[in-house]
Amino acid sequence: xxxxxxxxxxxxxxxxxxxxxxxxxxxxxxxxxxxxxxxxxxxxxxxxxxxxxxxxxxxxxxxxxxxxxxxxxxxxxxxxxxxxxxxxxxxxxxxxxxxxxxxxxxxxxxxxxxxxxxxxxxxxxxxxxxxxxxxxxxxxxxxxxxxxxxxxxxxxxxxxxxxxxxxxxxxxxxxxxxxxxxxxxxxxxxxxxxxxxxxxxxxxxxxxxxxxxxxxxxxxxxxxxxxxxxxxxxxxxxxxxxxxxxxxxxxxxxxxxxxxxxxxxxxxxxxxxxxxxxxxxxxxxxxxxxxxxxxxxxxxxxxxxxxxxxxxxxxxxxxxxxxxxxxxxxxxxxxxxxxxxxxxxxxxxxxxxxxxxxxxxxxxxxxxxxxxxxxxxxxxxxxxxxxxxxxxxxxxxxxxxxxxxxxxxxxxxx
Amino acid sequence: xxxxxxxxxxxxxxxxxxxxxxxxxxxxxxxxxxxxxxxxxxxxxxxxxxxxxxxxxxxxxxxxxxxxxxxxxxxxxxxxxxxxxxxxxxxxxxxxxxxxxxxxxxxxxxxxxxxxxxxxxxxxxxxxxxxxxxxxxxxxxxxxxxxxxxxxxxxxxxxxxxxxxxxxxxxxxxxxxxxxxxxxxxxxxxxxxxxxxxxxxxxxxxxxxxxxxxxxxxxxxxxxxxxxxxxxxxxxxxxxxxxxxxxxxxxxxxxxxxxxxxxxxxxxxxxxxxxxxxxxxxxxxxxxxxxxxxxxxxxxxxxxxxxxxxxxxxxxxxxxxxxxxxxxxxxxxxxxxxxxxxxxxxxxxxxxxxxxxxxxxxxxxxxxxxxxxxxxxxxxxxxxxxxxxxxxxxxxxxxxxxxxxxxxxxxxxx
Numbered sequence: 001x002x003x004x005x006x007x008x009x010x011x012x013x014x015x016x017x018x019x020x021x022x023x024x025x026x027x028x029x030x031x032x033x034x035x036x037x038x039x040x041x042x043x044x045x046x047x048x049x050x051x052x053x054x055x056x057x058x059x060x061x062x063x064x065x066x067x068x069x070x071x072x073x074x075x076x077x078x079x080x081x082x083x084x085x086x087x088x089x090x091x092x093x094x095x096x097x098x099x100x101x102x103x104x105x106x107x108x109x110x111x112x113x114x115x116x117x118x119x120x121x122x123x124x125x126x127x128x129x130x131x132x133x134x135x136x137x138x139x140x141x142x143x144x145x146x147x148x149x150x151x152x153x154x155x156x157x158x159x160x161x162x163x164x165x166x167x168x169x170x171x172x173x174x175x176x177x178x179x180x181x182x183x184x185x186x187x188x189x190x191x192x193x194x195x196x197x198x199x200x201x202x203x204x205x206x207x208x209x210x211x212x213x214x215x216x217x218x219x220x221x222x223x224x225x226x227x228x229x230x231x232x233x234x235x236x237x238x239x240x241x242x243x244x245x246x247x248x249x250x251x252x253x254x255x256x257x258x259x260x261x262x263x264x265x266x267x268x269x270x271x272x273x274x275x276x277x278x279x280x281x282x283x284x285x286x287x288x289x290x291x292x293x294x295x296x297x298x299x300x301x302x303x304x305x306x307x308x309x310x311x312x313x314x315x316x317x318x319x320x321x322x323x324x325x326x327x328x329x330x331x332x333x334x335x336x337x338x339x340x341x342x343x344x345x346x347x348x349x350x351x352x353x354x355x356x357x358x359x360x361x362x363x364x365x366x367x368x369x370x371x372x373x374x375x376x377x378x379x380x381x382x383x384x385x386x387x388x389x390x391x392x393x394x395x396x397x398x399x400x401x402x403x404x405x406x407x408x409x410x411x412x413x414x
Numbered sequence: 415x416x417x418x419x420x421x422x423x424x425x426x427x428x429x430x431x432x433x434x435x436x437x438x439x440x441x442x443x444x445x446x447x448x449x450x451x452x453x454x455x456x457x458x459x460x461x462x463x464x465x466x467x468x469x470x471x472x473x474x475x476x477x478x479x480x481x482x483x484x485x486x487x488x489x490x491x492x493x494x495x496x497x498x499x500x501x502x503x504x505x506x507x508x509x510x511x512x513x514x515x516x517x518x519x520x521x522x523x524x525x526x527x528x529x530x531x532x533x534x535x536x537x538x539x540x541x542x543x544x545x546x547x548x549x550x551x552x553x554x555x556x557x558x559x560x561x562x563x564x565x566x567x568x569x570x571x572x573x574x575x576x577x578x579x580x581x582x583x584x585x586x587x588x589x590x591x592x593x594x595x596x597x598x599x600x601x602x603x604x605x606x607x608x609x610x611x612x613x614x615x616x617x618x619x620x621x622x623x624x625x626x627x628x629x630x631x632x633x634x635x636x637x638x639x640x641x642x643x644x645x646x647x648x649x650x651x652x653x654x655x656x657x658x659x660x661x662x663x664x665x666x667x668x669x670x671x672x673x674x675x676x677x678x679x680x681x682x683x684x685x686x687x688x689x690x691x692x693x694x695x696x697x698x699x700x701x702x703x704x705x706x707x708x709x710x711x712x713x714x715x716x717x718x719x720x721x722x723x724x725x726x727x728x729x730x731x732x733x734x735x736x737x738x739x740x741x742x743x744x745x746x747x748x749x750x751x752x753x754x755x756x757x758x759x760x761x762x763x764x765x766x767x768x769x770x771x772x773x774x775x776x777x778x779x780x781x782x783x784x785x786x787x788x789x790x791x792x793x794x795x796x797x798x799x800x801x802x803x804x805x806x807x808x809x810x811x812x813x814x815x816x817x818x819x820x821x822x823x824x825x826x827x828x
């Protein structure tokens with residue numbers, strides 16, 4: 001089966017919003033083993049929309065259209081499709097009731113024009129919308145299939161997974177199973193160098209590297225009869241990659257650094273405290289992203305001023321005078337001071353120049369010192385980061401969390 | 415002139431990356447007053463790429479292609495275009511020299527296949543790449559124009575602005591000038607209701623609302639001979655909208671809430687401190703996003719545990735026992751305690767249930783109390799938020815900052 005993705009909406013055409021729906025659907029179709037050769041975008045214009053359907057069905061068996069299911073006159077995706085297939089739309093009373101109930105739930109009056117969202121041909125397969133008012137539908141005509149999904153990504157994704165995927169899997173004789181390995185502290189080119197032969201020679205599964213801000217991911221994808229068989233193909237390759245990359249692999253699939261780290265801390269009952277200057281709370285904010293963290297996160301200090309560094313986390317005034325607030329010495333005292341003030345096993349600290357101002361020749365923007373105190377021992381690390389204020393602060397957080405993770409693993413804390 | 419945007423690349427087609435280039439280009443072409451009726455995406459496949467050029471030039475005068483200018487055999491965008499127009503590519507020695515110099519600068523050996531990036535027809539208009547190795551080009555053939563830009567967004571945007579815009583403006587007799595108003599504390603439907611007649615009747619300028627996470631933006635766009643004339647058209651409409659929406663308009667264009675708030679605090683020399691429970695540092699982290707904030711941000715306390723609430727910001731144990739950590743009473747004491755401990759004019763606090771666990775019937779997930787202390791007076795506010803942990807924490811930060819902004823404005827602090 002060959003599919004294509006058609007986004008309908010002037011707001012995408014004019015660049016008001018990014019077409020993230022196309023990426024989501026393309027990615028999922030690849031996983032389902034359905035070929036996609038074209039994406040396109042067309043505005044809320046009946047003539048060009050009809051031409052777009054025509055073109056798409058010349059090239060493909062399955063067209064997935066997103067957007068244009070709203071209640072207004074501009075919303076034409078369904079109407080043009082019904083006309084294209086010569087199908088008459090009739091009111092589906094049960095759908096109308098759902099829409100009325102939706103408005104009751106959110107305590108808003110229903111507009112008369114919302115009735116149009118309950119109009120579908122008799123033989124259409126309805127896809128319910130559990131996150132909004134507009135249902136979607138599947139229309140089969142000969143060996144051509146049109147699926148119409150709503151535009152808002154939250155509604156679209158839920159409907160795609162709940163209704164369209166179960167419909168599509170029956171056409172497949174094989175599926176794609178994939179697993180993503182997440183890597184920190186190693187650039188994409190270095191990763192590619194270490195597993196060069198694997199990237200080059202692997203056919204099934206394939207391995208694709210992708211660089212994101214501050215991390216690299218490796219996606220291993222196997223084509224197989226079912227998920228069990230797919231995972232069997234992936235396992236030995238994953239083992240080999242993990243062997244070569246070692247500690248740099250911090251997690252898999254949707255796991256996050258703070259989740260991986262949080263689990264280690266909670267399972268080993270290691271309490272933690274933070275003292276932050278340049279990151280200003282983002283480090284603590286990130287650690288606390290992990291819901292289970294409350295049993296070990298003692299407290300955080302945002303010591304942006306010199307006075308608070310002295311008063312809260314016991315940095316010595318002479319250290320600040322002699323080495324400055326942005327120094328390895330200050331970072332060390334902040335980390336130790338935070339742990340001791342909070343009565344925690346671990347203290348983490350950050351101090352640096354996030355810019356845009358404040359840099360000097362000796363201490364340029366992007367120079368950051370981070371400190372780590374674990375049970376009596378204190379270490380520091382110098383980071384030289386590039387980018388704007390936001391990026392420097394975010395990269396400091398990621399680097400610091402990854403550093404703690406590595407230090408714990410080195411000490412056999414897992 | 416009618417344009418369309420063609421993205422070339424299997425990684426977009428398969429949904430590995432989002433086609434943000436299309437959004438950027440579409441948005442800029444709208445500002446330049448160039449009509450766009452289609453976007454499309456095609457993979458690195460010579461046959462389908464040729465068909466895509468053919469289709470695009472049947473519909474449009476200007477085709478802007480992105481991606482596929484790299485050094486590998488997969489990169490075909492230029493090659494297929496030259497063939498499509500029947501033009502022979504020759505080596506441009508000066509471009510080859512640039513590429514060699516680029517590699518020298520980043521201290522890497524140049525691959526033999528990078529030579530291909532210096533191949534262009536004799537009559538192509540070259541667009542230099544100051545951020546990578548692949549130059550772009552413009553090919554004119556009759557009244558058809560093809561512009562080829564590199565795929566990496568950073569390279570694409572720079573080349574678009576530096577070379578393609580200056581080329582395109584000569585075709586324009588008018589430009590689009592736009593201004594965005596940013597609104598918080600009022601939903602999209604409420605905004606639309608208040609300015610319903612303006613949304614309905616305005617032709618030039620037009621006004622388009624757009625809902626983002628936690629805020630609403632209104633984009634006012636005027637078509638005019640030049641920027642001065644455009645701004646003259648925008649001004650009276652902007653004034654009218656601001657009159658009607660009042661304090662809800664917090665900023666314009668690219669300004670952020672923390673920047674707007676930060677400026678008020680710094681200009682009025684109002685010092686601030688924070689005490690955070692559920693936001694865990696994100697509130698301080700957000701305030702500190704504004705680079706000028708260091709003169710007024712005194713310190714932040716991440717008091718995630720009850721002990722730290724008592725010890726650092728002087729919450730009374732009996733308050734915690736009687737009302738609980740998530741209560742208006744605790745929020746009030748945290749805000750006051752933070753301000754007093756730090757010696758600040760203003761104290762802001764957050765305490766709530768961010769989930770996914772920890773909710774009860776009486777205090778469900780999403781219940782958050784925020785506190786505000788200003789010079790002797792303390793207020794609290796109850797928020798009932800929906801969404802996941804991350805969203806609840808982010809919305810708490812946005813609501814709290816906007817609340818402080820409004821309170822300051824109400825007290826004539828601007």
